[in-house]
Amino acid sequence: MENNDEHKEPAKQDVQEPSRRRFLVNAGFAIGGVVVGGALGSIIGRKAKEPAAPEPAPTEEKPAVPANYNRALMFFNQEQFSIVDAATERIFPKDANGPGAKELGVAFFIDHQLAGDYGFNGREYMSPPYFKGEKVQGYQGHLKRREMYDIALQEMENYSQAQFQKGFSQLAGEQQDEVLKAFEEDAVEITTISPSGFFKILRSNTLEGVYSDPLYGGNANMDGWRMRNYPGNQMSFTSIIDKDFKTIAPSSLQDHMAAK
Amino acid sequence: MATKLPKTDVVIVGVGWAGGIIASELTKGGLNVVGLEKGRSRKTEDYYMVHDELRYGVRYDLMQDLSKETVTFRSNEKIRALPMRQYGSFLIGDGLGGSGVHWNGQTYRFLPYDFEIRSKTIERYGKNKIPTDMTILDWGITYDKLEPYYDKFEKMAGISGDENPLGGKRSNPYPTPPMIKSPAMVKFVEATTKMKLHPYMMPSANLSETYTNPDGISRAACQYCGYCERFGCEYGAKADPVVTVIPVAKKTGKFEIRTHSQVRRILHNGNKVTGVMYTDVTTGKEIEQPADIVVLTGYVFNNVRLLLMSGIGKPYNPSTGTGVIGKNYAYQVIKGASVGFFEKEQFNNFAGAGALGVNIDDYNGDNFDHSNLKFIHGGSISLSQTGQRPILNNPIPGGSPTWGPEFKNNSLKYANRALSVGGQGSSMSYRHHFLDLDPTYKDTFGDPLMRLTFDFEDQDRELAKFLAGKCGEILKEMGANHVDSLKELGPYDIVTYQSTHNTGGAIMGSSPETSAVNSYSQMWDADNLFVVGASSFPQNAGYNPTGTVGALAYRAAEGILKYRTKGGLVE
Ligand SMILES: Cc1cc2nc3c(=O)[nH]c(=O)nc-3n(C[C@H](O)[C@H](O)[C@H](O)COP(=O)(O)OP(=O)(O)OC[C@H]3O[C@@H](n4cnc5c(N)ncnc54)[C@H](O)[C@@H]3O)c2cc1C
Numbered sequence: 001m002e003n004n005d006e007h008k009e010p011a012k013q014d015v016q017e018p019s020r021r022r023f024l025v026n027a028g029f030a031i032g033g034v035v036v037g038g039a040l041g042s043i044i045g046r047k048a049k050e051p052a053a054p055e056p057a058p059t060e061e062k063p064a065v066p067a068n069y070n071r072a073l074m075f076f077n078q079e080q081f082s083i084v085d086a087a088t089e090r091i092f093p094k095d096a097n098g099p100g101a102k103e104l105g106v107a108f109f110i111d112h113q114l115a116g117d118y119g120f121n122g123r124e125y126m127s128p129p130y131f132k133g134e135k136v137q138g139y140q141g142h143l144k145r146r147e148m149y150d151i152a153l154q155e156m157e158n159y160s161q162a163q164f165q166k167g168f169s170q171l172a173g174e175q176q177d178e179v180l181k182a183f184e185e186d187a188v189e190i191t192t193i194s195p196s197g198f199f200k201i202l203r204s205n206t207l208e209g210v211y212s213d214p215l216y217g218g219n220a221n222m223d224g225w226r227m228r229n230y231p232g233n234q235m236s237f238t239s240i241i242d243k244d245f246k247t248i249a250p251s252s253l254q255d256h257m258a259a260k
Numbered sequence: 261m262a263t264k265l266p267k268t269d270v271v272i273v274g275v276g277w278a279g280g281i282i283a284s285e286l287t288k289g290g291l292n293v294v295g296l297e298k299g300r301s302r303k304t305e306d307y308y309m310v311h312d313e314l315r316y317g318v319r320y321d322l323m324q325d326l327s328k329e330t331v332t333f334r335s336n337e338k339i340r341a342l343p344m345r346q347y348g349s350f351l352i353g354d355g356l357g358g359s360g361v362h363w364n365g366q367t368y369r370f371l372p373y374d375f376e377i378r379s380k381t382i383e384r385y386g387k388n389k390i391p392t393d394m395t396i397l398d399w400g401i402t403y404d405k406l407e408p409y410y411d412k413f414e415k416m417a418g419i420s421g422d423e424n425p426l427g428g429k430r431s432n433p434y435p436t437p438p439m440i441k442s443p444a445m446v447k448f449v450e451a452t453t454k455m456k457l458h459p460y461m462m463p464s465a466n467l468s469e470t471y472t473n474p475d476g477i478s479r480a481a482c483q484y485c486g487y488c489e490r491f492g493c494e495y496g497a498k499a500d501p502v503v504t505v506i507p508v509a510k511k512t513g514k515f516e517i518r519t520h521s522q523v524r525r526i527l528h529n530g531n532k533v534t535g536v537m538y539t540d541v542t543t544g545k546e547i548e549q550p551a552d553i554v555v556l557t558g559y560v561f562n563n564v565r566l567l568l569m570s571g572i573g574k575p576y577n578p579s580t581g582t583g584v585i586g587k588n589y590a591y592q593v594i595k596g597a598s599v600g601f602f603e604k605e606q607f608n609n610f611a612g613a614g615a616l617g618v619n620i621d622d623y624n625g626d627n628f629d630h631s632n633l634k635f636i637h638g639g640s641i642s643l644s645q646t647g648q649r650p651i652l653n654n655p656i657p658g659g660s661p662t663w664g665p666e667f668k669n670n671s672l673k674y675a676n677r678a679l680s681v682g683g684q685g686s687s688m689s690y691r692h693h694f695l696d697l698d699p700t701y702k703d704t705f706g707d708p709l710m711r712l713t714f715d716f717e718d719q720d721r722e723l724a725k726f727l728a729g730k731c732g733e734i735l736k737e738m739g740a741n742h743v744d745s746l747k748e749l750g751p752y753d754i755v756t757y758q759s760t761h762n763t764g765g766a767i768m769g770s771s772p773e774t775s776a777v778n779s780y781s782q783m784w785d786a787d788n789l790f791v792v793g794a795s796s797f798p799q800n801a802g803y804n805p806t807g808t809v810g811a812l813a814y815r816a817a818e819g820i821l822k823y824r825t826k827g828g829l830v831e
């Protein structure tokens with residue numbers, strides 16, 4: 001192994017900077033004496049265009065947020081997007097702790113996921129024949145996730161119209177909850193997909209959008225992480241592993257790129 | 261027509277832990293070895309962007325592409341097996357290093373009882389303690405005989421740990437000191453000590469300090485980065501085949517690795533194997549690689565599948581209990597666990613390492629009296645701190661909402677206020693749990709998929725409840741304000757992740773009537789074929805398997821070298 005010497009003394013004081021630098025040096029990226037956060041700030045400039053971005057927490061310095069060109073749609077149409085945007089907000093709502101799914105960009109995250117491998121079930125066994133299985137045998141449908149979303153969002157819309165004579169995104173919050181609950185409990189009659197199966201996926205995708213690295217389009221500003229004191233991508237916790245709880249400002253994978 | 265290549269001494273099918281160890285030992289012993297690996301090549305530099313829970317932890321970046329190959333599953337013979345279309349219960353390794361790249365590194369030795377479970381159980385409790393359909397067997401090797409090979413594996417990997425007070429005898433201490441204890445682990449140690457149990461540090465393949473192994477390989481210390489299980493290590497601190505045994509084999513100049521090479525048949529003539537047929541997946545060409553010795557190291561499923569597809573050994577017949585290939589598939593009872601919620605304290609749950617933890621073995625093996633219990637064996641109980649990444653870890657009190665405002669509030673609140681203590685229950689083998697070829701579903705080459713027939717039994721249900729109860733007691737003693745424990749194990753399902761500790765199908769034993777391989781992992785029916793891995797476990801222990809897989813691989817390598825000079829079944 002190269003660079004073993006770097007590891008003999010685990011970082012003792014600061015958790016973030018020295019360990020990240022050590023990692024970068026090990027991986028062959030020279031960053032000299034550049035202070036990473038500062039470099040990032042000056043490269044990107046300070047044209048914060050994101051209206052949803054909350055004010056930076058007073059305790060920490062955040063780099064300015066660049067225009068977010070990632071916030072456009074790859075898969076959903078406008079109507080689908082607004083249903084997902086509203087539904088995920090009910091699953092993970094804005095509250096005193098901080099932003100909800102909407103502000104975090106969860107619907108954009110889901111849109112982007114469905115446009116790729118995940119939406120096509122690209123790395124899953126989708127070969128026939130298809131049989132209805134036992135619950136313990138897992139998903140046995142032939143629909144891909146993007147097809148399932150297409151159908152389910154239409155069904156959510158239909159159900160909302162039938163129950164409340166309005167589209168899902170126009171409903172009051174409690175009514176939206178009722179619709180979601182009906183799906184969760186299989187109280188909606190649909191033959192093509194399992195309503196509860198879809199609800200499970202929607203819930204999982206919501207948490208993924210809240211907590212995945214912001215590079216995927218959700219977890220805006222790392223605020224999903226911040227709300228639960230999750231520090232994101234840190235290169236070392238050696239100096240705190242035997243210590244009491246500590247809040248550490250989060251860092252994302254982009255910090256690696258910036259350092260390059 | 262397959263292209264036929266020149267003959268080599270040894271061909272290895274799958275280059276993960278077992279394959280890597282065997283390659284390094286055989287090439288050091290002077291043999292020419294070809295390693296065929298179906299997946300891609302891998303190196304530490306690939307993990308520059310590895311702290312990505314979505315990509316690696318949730319979308320399984322490092323695991324086998326199931327669109328190409330999976331397994332089928334049914335709970336019993338009466339129902340139709342259906343493909344595992346998406347990952348769930350366990351994950352399948354792929355690419356250089358196999359699952360060894362993204363494992364946690366919890367590296368145990370099985371208990372002496374494990375290797376002689378049938379005779380010891382009968383000796384202490386009488387014949388009737390073992391239900392008639394439970395097909396557990398002694399391994400045909402004892403702990404003491406295997407001890408030197410455990411030692412070898414631990415030295416190669418640099419395992420960090422302290423002695424298990426209830427474990428088998430050790431010839432040497434662990435090569436590196438235990439990892440650092442977190443405050444949660446200190447709590448566990450204090451509580452279990454007070455309860456007169458015997459805590460010890462989890463043996464870890466995440467290095468506690470810089471270490472140079474007997475092969476001259478130096479590796480860095482673990483940084484407790486919290487992205488270990490399901491991730492590759494960007495420091496090379498986690499022992500994996502790519503940073504340990506594979507470079508040693510390569511350095512000899514006698515190891516040729518061919519990635520993207522999927523072995524599809526073992527070729528044989530009478531009771532000797534003659535080589536393998538594989539497909540180069542980049543060109544689709546079929547290639548024949550003749551060899552004097554063939555070693556199967558493709559993990560449980562592919563070891564057994566290749567034997568069955570190639571017509572080697574007698575297939576297991578569950579209705580008569582005869583035959584051996586596919587017999588005694590077993591797993592792990594991992595759901596016997598409890599979660600404790602602490603209202604007044606927070607922990608650095610985000611930090612951790614794959615094998616950072618503390619255990620007790622007071623309820624493992626036959627370390628406690630089973631006379632009045634409805635199960636045999638037990639499991640290791642541990643508190644581990646592997647890094648609670650936020651997508652997959654949202655502990656909330658049982659019965660509380662799983663979405664909406666209350667969920668959000670609870671999940672944020674308890675992210676750093678919940679600790680779990682879990683049992684790793686053993687898994688006994690049964691006559692009706694087995695592996696065979698699926699009659700319907702095929703892989704991308706048109707070859708049949710492996711079919712699993714498996715469910716939990718009364719033994720497992722009792723064991724899970726028992727372990728969950730013990731875990732709960734420990735958490736209460738640790739000061740948890742509220743504890744949720746598993747109540748009922750329920751049926752085995754392939755949907756929720758439990759563990760990648762599948763075992764059996766080409767089991768080890770002392771007779772060709774009841775087992776597929778001898779204690780050198782050598783096939784009784786074809787003495788130049790060695791089948792190495794957890795496929796040889798006759799049942800599973802209350803620990804993670806790889807320490808034992810590693811030990812068996814070192815012993816198999818010794819057997820292969822002996823076979824090379826003397827021939828015949830190695831004694
Ligand atoms: C997330 C995770 C965490 C784990 N944590 C632990 C732990 O903490 N402790 C522990 O003891 N164990 C753990 N394990 C289990 C451990 O990874 C395995 O026991 C170990 O890797 C088995 O080694 P192996 O060489 O038998 O198989 P593998 O490491 O899986 O290697 C098999 C290789 O063979 C290749 N292969 C298969 N079939 C073919 C074919 N037909 N042709 C060519 N190549 C083929 C595969 O691509 C693969 O690379 C974990 C597993 C997972 C998935």
Ligand code: SF4
Pocket residue numbers: 465466467481482483484485486487488489491492493494495496497498612613614
């Ligand atoms: S926890 Fe340690 S061993 Fe595991 S990936 Fe991180 S640095 Fe490597």
